[in-house]
Amino acid sequence: MNLQVEMEHHRNILIVRLSGELDHHTADHVRMKMDETIQRGLTDHLVLSLKNLQFMDSSGLGVILGRYKLIKAKGGKMAVCDVNPTVYRLLDMSGLFKIMPIYDNEGHALSGLEVVS
Amino acid sequence: MSKEKAMERNFMTLQFAAKSENESFARVTVAAFISQLDPTMDELSDLKTVVSEAVTNSIIHGYDSDPEGIVTITAEIVGDTVTLTVEDRGRGIEDLELAKQPLYTSKPELERSGMGFTIMENFMDEFEVSSEPGSGTSIKMKKRIESKKALYN
């Protein structure tokens, strides 16, 4: 599958790095991987790094919004970082930045979430 | 560029099974066809995105993920303008106005965001949907490609 999910905990913050192409075909895989880890505990907040994401469409928006609802229902916060211009336009169009912050890189995202948590 | 050259026409047709693994095949193929216009990276990724949106809609909504369904894409280049059509012979759309509303989705249980039509409308210069409940849906979209060459001249 042309999509890789890399995950790492930084205390209670789960960092998820996506690389490859996030579309309808790969969305279920990403969703399953992330939910498995989130349900296992340890995760209060979520940082989604899109640095190496080469392609994303509305299926990706669905995955992001779905994880946002999950984290929010548990009282946590979510942020995205390292977003390329095309993906930025998609996120902006869908109103995503009204509900979650965007950061330049993982470091900024982590300190941003640590401040609010 | 001479006038005849500017109005040169080229086209292609692509037909494939309504399977999600064909989504990336469809967008890569269309992008390869359009690369003869020397588009910028941004233009190419816009085109890939709209192909992905329309094809995904045909698979999920048109055919309810039945792989027996057939999706047809045509791409036509006239001068510096690309016209894309994406067609299915699936269930069709009852209420087009409602379907085109940003954030409207008939399949929230599949975690759809309801942004597909809005994205196609925004990324292309022209966008048109025709649909007949029970017989299928056809999306027609146009975009003028500002070739990279033109930027340097």
Ligand SMILES: Nc1ncnc2c1ncn2[C@@H]1O[C@H](COP(=O)(O)OP(=O)(O)OP(=O)(O)O)[C@@H](O)[C@H]1O
């Ligand atoms: N090819 C099609 N056949 C039948 N119905 C369609 C088709 N394309 C779109 N629709 C209908 O129009 C609605 C809106 O489509 P749109 O692409 O904007 O959102 P979505 O597919 O539901 O969500 P998203 O694209 O964000 O994943 C769909 O929910 C569906 O009801």
Ligand SMILES: [Mg+2]
């Ligand atoms: Mg859609």
